[in-house]
Amino acid sequence: MxxxxxxxxxxxxxxxxxxxxxxxxxxxxxxxxxxxxxxxxxxxxxxxxxxxxxxxxxxxxxxxxxxxxxxxxxxxxxxxxxxxxxxxxxxxxxxxxxMNPIARFAKTLSNIFVPIIPAIVASGLLMGLLGMMRTFEWVAPDHALIVLLDMFSSAAFIILPILIGVSAAKEFGGNPYLGAVMGGIMTHPALLNPWGLGNAEPDYLTFLGFDIALIGYQGTVIPVLLAVYAMSKIEKGLRKVVPNAIDLLVTPFVTIMLTGFISLMVIGPIGNFIGDGITTILNFVYDHVGFVAGLLFGGIYSAIVITGVHHSFHAIEAGLIASIGINYLLPIWSMANVAQGGAGLAVFFKTKRAKTKEVALPSAFSAFLGITEPVIFGVNLKYRRPFVGAMIGGALGGAYVVFMNVSAVAYGLTGIPMLAIVSPLGTINLLHYVIGFFIALVTAFVATWLLGFKEEEN
The missing domain is CATH 3.30.1360.60 (Glucose permease domain IIB)
Structure with missing residues (x-):
């Protein structure tokens, strides 16, 4: 061309x-x-x-x-x-x-969490390798390789606030290195590391009449997001009033000091409360109406993709991994994506237009690899009924993976690549994911074939 x-x-x-x-x-x-x-x-x-x-x-x-x-x-x-x-x-x-305010909020969260995906995926894959080595006893349990891989796989989650601090500061218009410092403060070795320490009780300090719990925020999401947002506001406010001649000395110093105090005394505890509340609600829904939730969210997820709001789910998924170590939402989203590919495949076989075939086949396989926009907007939504067929497939696939408690150890991958972050949780978990994959694909294909669609004349 x-x-x-x-x-x-x-x-x-x-x-x-x-x-x-x-x-x-x-x-x-x-x-x-x-x-x-x-x-x-x-x-x-x-x-x-x-x-x-x-x-x-x-x-x-x-x-x-x-x-x-x-x-x-x-x-x-x-x-x-x-x-x-x-x-x-x-x-x-x-x-x-x-954008409208909701879409703008979703876009902001997307811009913060998408750059972190490679680190989370790498950690998930390392967890899978570590699990295989332990399961099949490739080396002794106390072997140096086991110890090292355990360190490598958990590092990204331990320093997650630092990673978020850098990314969030860029998005909020602050200095990314000050964002990293705020993440470092919230994961400082002097604070009790809740990551893997169970019910250990933190020490307390009394400052200005407040009792400050010396507890760290390793692996958390919301506390550091709120802290870096506050930091960026303080930094930008100071830069408006501090003379340029002393800006380099005064602005970073005052920004970190004020934000540090506010974060440990107020923002951190509030952020933890919000994060724990979200996790509690999700766990309740998953445990009591999980099958129905899988059916519902598997069916409507693709409609949410159209609005762009789905990008905000990365923050929720990261919070789940930080809180309970697994992500049970991603398999549902994956079924919806796979179903879009199945519907696109049906369009490829059923259509008579060469132009539609040219678009449908590669975009369907793209959906199987986790990228759904081409098949959604280029094929299924264009003909409407295939999109409905995909929603049916996503609903049934989503219901199945929730019913079978399929989970992942990371976020950011769906479709075929997601096999890598599902396998660390065991062969049964992997098997049920594959079964759900084919349920979503086949159901969407058959539903689209039966529903049919009206082709354009041109």
């Missing part, structure tokens, strides 16, 4: 250069913020060479080109429109301005 020519045809269909606020790209899609979304001519855009689908989601107009193509299209797009390469921060701000 001629990337330059496609871009020249694309820009007028987006309402012209004056309607384009900013643009960037991910692994498969061109992401554009438009002044007026109504000016985008979706049907005409989808007819362009190389375009596999187009849709509006989360404040962005997204055009699917596929891996290896989208970066070349974006380079031509940036040159033609005058946009600068690598303007991610400006683009994110433009995206947020177009």
């Amino acid at each position: 001629n990337h330059q020519e496609v871009v020249k045809q694309l820009i007028p269909l987006l309402g012209g250069r004056e309607n384009i606020v900013s643009g960037t790209h991910c692994a498969t899609r061109l992401r554009i913020v438009l002044k007026d979304d109504q000016l985008a001519q979706t049907k005409e855009i989808e007819q362009l060479d190389g375009v596999k689908g187009a849709f509006l989601s989360s404040g962005q107009y997204q055009i699917i080109f596929g891996t290896g193509v989208v970066n070349k299209v974006y380079a031509a797009f940036a040159e033609e429109t005058g946009l600068k390469e690598g303007n991610q921060e400006d683009h994110q701000e433009a995206v947020k301005k177009k």
Whole structure:
């Protein structure tokens, strides 16, 4: 394809250069913020060479080109429109301005937790390797390799507040290194480490009439989020009033001191209370109406994906792992994703249009690998009934994995890659995940085939 020519045809269909606020790209899609979304001519855009689908989601107009193509299209797009390469921060701000408050909150959490996913996934895989070594007795239980792998696998969760501190400070507009310091304060060795210490009681200090529990926040999520948010507000407020000549000395010093006191005395305990409350509610629902919850959330998760609010679930999942060591929500989301792939596969076999086949097959397999936007927006939602078929498959698959208590040790992976973070919890856990996978896939395929869909004439 001629990337330059496609871009020249694309820009007028987006309402012209004056309607384009900013643009960037991910692994498969061109992401554009438009002044007026109504000016985008979706049907005409989808007819362009190389375009596999187009849709509006989360404040962005997204055009699917596929891996290896989208970066070349974006380079031509940036040159033609005058946009600068690598303007991610400006683009994110433009995206947020177009979102409603709920979607904006979800986007904020997504921007904080998505960069941490590689560390969490690596720890989950190390846990799996460690579990296999212990189960099959590859080495002695007290072997140095067991000890080292135990350290490697738990490190990310122990220093999770530091990782969150860096990422959250970037998102909130604060200094990321001060965010890391706040995470370090909340995981300081002088504080009791609750990670793996059971019911150990912390010591107390009396300061300004307050009793401060010397308990750490290793593995927690909400306390450090609140602390870094407060830190960023304090830092930005100080920079407005502190003279530039002494800013480097005064601002970091006062920011850390004030935030440190507030965090250990107020924010930390409140954050723990909120986090424990969320975990308690989720555990109650899971233990008492889990099957129904799996049916419901497995069915509607894909609809939540359309709104973009699903990105906020990373924070809840990280909190579950920190509190109880497992993630029982991710298998439900995975079933919904797999079902979208199953519905897309049915569309591939049933459609007579070459263009639809070209999009449906790769996007279906993409869903099996955990990336669902191409098949949702490029195929299933476009024809409506396949999306309903996918919701049916996701519901049944979700109900099954909850009924069988399938869990994972990390977050961020669904579909086939999720096998790696399900296996550490045992062969039975892995087996039931695979069964749920095929229940979701086959049910969605059959439901879509039976429901049928009306194809476009063009």
